[in-house]
Amino acid sequence: MKSTYMIKNNMELLLLATPALLYFVIFQYFPMFGNIIAFKDFRYDLGILGSKWIGFENFSFFFSSQDALRITKNTVLYGIVFTMIDTIAAMLLAVLLYEVLSNRALKYYQTVMMFPRFLSWVVVGYLSYTLLNPVHGILNQLLDFFGTAGRDWYSNSDYWPWILTITQAWKNIAFPMLLYYASLLAVNPEQFEAAELDGADWFQKTRYVSLPALTPVVIMLSLLAIGNIFKGDFGLFYQLTRDVGTLYPTTDIIDTYVFRSLKTANPGMTTAVTLYQSVVGLVMILISNFIIRKINPEHALF
Amino acid sequence: MSQTKTIVKEAGIANRKRMKNILIHSFFILVSVFYVLPFLYVISISLSNEKDVADFGYKLVPMNFDLTAYTYVFANAKVLINGYLVTAFQTLAGTVLSILLMAMAAYPLSRTIFKLRSAVILFILLAMFFGPGPGTSFGSVPTVPSYILVSRYLHLSDSIWAYIIPGLAVPLYIIMFVTFFKSISEAMIESAKIDGAGELNVFFRIIIPLSKPILATLSFMVLLARWNDFMTSLIYISNPNLVTLQFLLQKILWESEFLKSLAENSFHGIGIDVVSGSTAPLETMTFAMCIIAAGPMLVIFPFFQKYFSKGMMIGSVKG
Numbered sequence: 001m002k003s004t005y006m007i008k009n010n011m012e013l014l015l016l017a018t019p020a021l022l023y024f025v026i027f028q029y030f031p032m033f034g035n036i037i038a039f040k041d042f043r044y045d046l047g048i049l050g051s052k053w054i055g056f057e058n059f060s061f062f063f064s065s066q067d068a069l070r071i072t073k074n075t076v077l078y079g080i081v082f083t084m085i086d087t088i089a090a091m092l093l094a095v096l097l098y099e100v101l102s103n104r105a106l107k108y109y110q111t112v113m114m115f116p117r118f119l120s121w122v123v124v125g126y127l128s129y130t131l132l133n134p135v136h137g138i139l140n141q142l143l144d145f146f147g148t149a150g151r152d153w154y155s156n157s158d159y160w161p162w163i164l165t166i167t168q169a170w171k172n173i174a175f176p177m178l179l180y181y182a183s184l185l186a187v188n189p190e191q192f193e194a195a196e197l198d199g200a201d202w203f204q205k206t207r208y209v210s211l212p213a214l215t216p217v218v219i220m221l222s223l224l225a226i227g228n229i230f231k232g233d234f235g236l237f238y239q240l241t242r243d244v245g246t247l248y249p250t251t252d253i254i255d256t257y258v259f260r261s262l263k264t265a266n267p268g269m270t271t272a273v274t275l276y277q278s279v280v281g282l283v284m285i286l287i288s289n290f291i292i293r294k295i296n297p298e299h300a301l302f
Numbered sequence: 303m304s305q306t307k308t309i310v311k312e313a314g315i316a317n318r319k320r321m322k323n324i325l326i327h328s329f330f331i332l333v334s335v336f337y338v339l340p341f342l343y344v345i346s347i348s349l350s351n352e353k354d355v356a357d358f359g360y361k362l363v364p365m366n367f368d369l370t371a372y373t374y375v376f377a378n379a380k381v382l383i384n385g386y387l388v389t390a391f392q393t394l395a396g397t398v399l400s401i402l403l404m405a406m407a408a409y410p411l412s413r414t415i416f417k418l419r420s421a422v423i424l425f426i427l428l429a430m431f432f433g434p435g436p437g438t439s440f441g442s443v444p445t446v447p448s449y450i451l452v453s454r455y456l457h458l459s460d461s462i463w464a465y466i467i468p469g470l471a472v473p474l475y476i477i478m479f480v481t482f483f484k485s486i487s488e489a490m491i492e493s494a495k496i497d498g499a500g501e502l503n504v505f506f507r508i509i510i511p512l513s514k515p516i517l518a519t520l521s522f523m524v525l526l527a528r529w530n531d532f533m534t535s536l537i538y539i540s541n542p543n544l545v546t547l548q549f550l551l552q553k554i555l556w557e558s559e560f561l562k563s564l565a566e567n568s569f570h571g572i573g574i575d576v577v578s579g580s581t582a583p584l585e586t587m588t589f590a591m592c593i594i595a596a597g598p599m600l601v602i603f604p605f606f607q608k609y610f611s612k613g614m615m616i617g618s619v620k621g
Contacts (some may be wrong), residue, residue: 010417012501013410017422020407023471024425028433028447034447046446079476093333099326112334114611120530122548126555126589127340130347136359136585138343165381170336177613204320217399234443243554257441261319262537271446274434282431298506 038271051268058272067257075253079229081161082168083222090173091218093182095210113174116217121235128167128240160241164251168236176221180214187213218297227288230281234259311369337388348372348469348590352377371586374565375594380562382594385547392546400470401521405513407471408479409505412486430473444468453538464538465531470492475520485507515612518574522609529599547595554591557582563590 038058040051062068093113100106116124131138132153140150153159187209195205232253241251254277261270305364340361347360351368358365365511375382410416411423444452449469458464486509494504512519535549545553565582603610 006415009501013413013416014418016406016502016505017410017418017614019403020471020476021425023403023428024433027451027468027470028429030451031445032429034433034450035445037447039548045452048450096326096329099322099324100330105327107329109318109330109334111607112337114607115337115600115604117610118600120532120548122532122555123531123554123592123600125552126344126592129359129555130340130343131591133360134460136355138360138483141359157468176570177610231442239532241551255443262443262449267446267450274445278432285431289499 003291005103017046020057021151035271035275037268038275040268041267044267054268056093057145057267061277062269062272062276068253070249071252071254072082074250075232075255076229078161078232078253079112082172083167083225083229084171086169086176087218087222089169090176091211091214092183093173093177094214095206097181098184098210110174110178113177116171118176119171121233121239123238124167124171124236124243128163132163135203152243154244155246157247160250164236164240167240168233171236179217179221183214183217184210216296221294223288223292227285228281230254231286232256266276304479326610328483344589345593348586348593350586352586355585359561360592368586371583371590374582374587378564381542382551382591383544385545385550385595388465388544389547390463392462392531393525396466396469396528397521398526399466401517401526403470403471404476404520405479405517406505407511408476409483409509410501411476411480412483413501426473426476449537459538460541460544465528465534468534469528473526478520479516482513486512500543506568516527519609519612520585522606526603526610549593551595554588555607561587 024025034048036210037048037051039053040048041054041057042051046052069129081190099110100109108298129137134140134150134152134154137150137153139153143150144218151159153163192205195209200208200293232255234255237253237256241247243256256276258270258274260275316615343360346362347355347362348371349369350361350364350366351366352370354365354368363426407422407426411419411426413419416422434448452464453459454466454467458467490508491504494508499507503523507527526606532548532552533547533572536552539545554564561584562582565584565587
């Protein structure tokens with residue numbers, strides 16, 4: 001009696017999980033298996049199994065191209081710079097936000113800064129276009145006002161590290177800021193009062209009370225970001241640059257490269273690139289998770 | 303004497319406090335200006351006279367208030383309406399199916415009596431780490447095998463299902479569901495089962511109604527990602543009647559030819575007898591399109607900010 005009851009329960013539970021399991025088999029495990037075409041001379045007419053094995057030829061082809069270095073360098077450098085800039089700016093903003101006492105003002109500032117999070121990169125592309133349009137754009141109007149010639153932003157790759165860094169900070173900063181702000185709120189106000197009684201000024205309070213309170217969250221978020229360093233935000237690099245070829249030296253990352261290769265390049269080689277990306281990415285995640293686990297097991301992913 | 307000293311000192315502190323307050327508020331007001339200005343510019347350009355824009359560039363306030371751009375856009379609104387319909391359908395259907403699928407998978411994983419529990423969890427975790435990624439279809443580029451699967455094996459290209467099916471389950475969200483379900487009291491489930499309810503009944507009658515917070519949060523995350531999806535159209539769709547709003551917007555901004563063809567059609571629509579469409583206010587039209595396509599949602603979304611912040615909080619702590 002008891003066991004048939006258990007079997008019935010287990011069957012029902014399995015039934016609930018079945019659609020997702022099927023989904024994973026088809027959309028996760030099949031493509032995972034399909035990655036073998038990185039080691040094959042893939043041809044659509046021969047299919048995944050029928051194509052010829054060629055060992056690491058796709059990899060050596062990719063790594064001997066100039067693209068490999070460029071897209072790896074861009075992806076990793078942007079990852080590092082974005083993480084650093086966003087962390088520092090978000091901490092600064094959080095510390096300042098802590099000083100805002102009026103609830104209405106607080107709510108207003110937070111909502112305004114959170115807003116771009118809801119936007120697609122397409123719409124952000126429109127916003128940046130109003131700034132950067134070489135003929136009508138606001139930046140060139142400003143340059144003109146100060147007596148400097150306007151620039152053609154979409155044809156010189158030197159400007160783009162700046163443009164991309166600022167835009168992504170503009171869109172992404174509110175969230176880490178709110179996280180840091182929340183950890184500041186968790187600090188016992190008596191600590192600030194005690195520091196004040198001891199004669200600490202604002203900078204000293206920030207240095208000796210606020211920043212130490214933020215450190216654990218900062219470390220956590222940075223480590224998580226390091227885990228994702230091999231994965232760029234495709235929308236940012238694609239929509240803002242409008243996929244202009246002359247900008248590739250500073251704007252082409254692994255994801256945009258794979259996107260362009262998806263339909264045109266040799267599928268085996270493109271798969272080699274994504275496999276390279278996910279293997280290095282996985283190693284990064286494992287390393288960062290290992291460190292997180294050492295610091296605070298509760299925040300570890302696994 | 304000492305009393306006046308204290309008063310002076312306190313007045314000094316109060317003054318300093320006020321100064322600090324003013325400084326901090328000015329700083330944040332400046333920051334918000336940088337956040338609000340770009341939107342004001344887009345609105346202003348869409349309401350400007352085309353000739354003013356051509357002569358003087360983008361201005362914060364229209365030099366001459368002009369609705370021509372909107373007349374053109376509305377004269378041939380078919381493309382836009384179609385984009386709205388496709389986006390709304392794939393967003394709603396996709397979100398409902400996706401949330402249902404993930405919650406259904408998560409419930410057994412929260413039940414200790416489920417014998418296959420650890421096996422299934424391992425199965426999902428492996429997919430999470432070695433699979434083609436959690437956001438298979440939105441935001442990130444599919445891998446070649448995923449692309450081949452969807453387009454060649456399942457023949458989903460140029461079908462509305464290309465939006466809905468490939469991104470249905472996100473491993474991380476399933477884990478978030480599991481964590482929440484585990485927090486629901488076991489005693490409640492057991493008492494329901496003593497009354498004769500099966501696991502299916504418990505899930506649909508007890509667990510789902512008790513899980514509104516996590517359902518709202520994750521639904522909103524999925525909804526937003528789907529609403530903002532341009533990638534699927536870019537990769538799988540060539541039928542112009544099946545593209546999303548975001549993709550339409552991208553096309554309008556990138557290809558002036560595309561907008562021109564829309565504008566030329568609208569001449570017939572509003573019955574203006576002009577020989578060529580070259581006088582269509584393309585520049586202002588571009589931005590009017592942006593307002594009409596993105597505007598309504600931008601007004602609605604901030605009301606859901608609560609869920610959004612919460613979703614990102616959980617998401618960032620665990621993953």
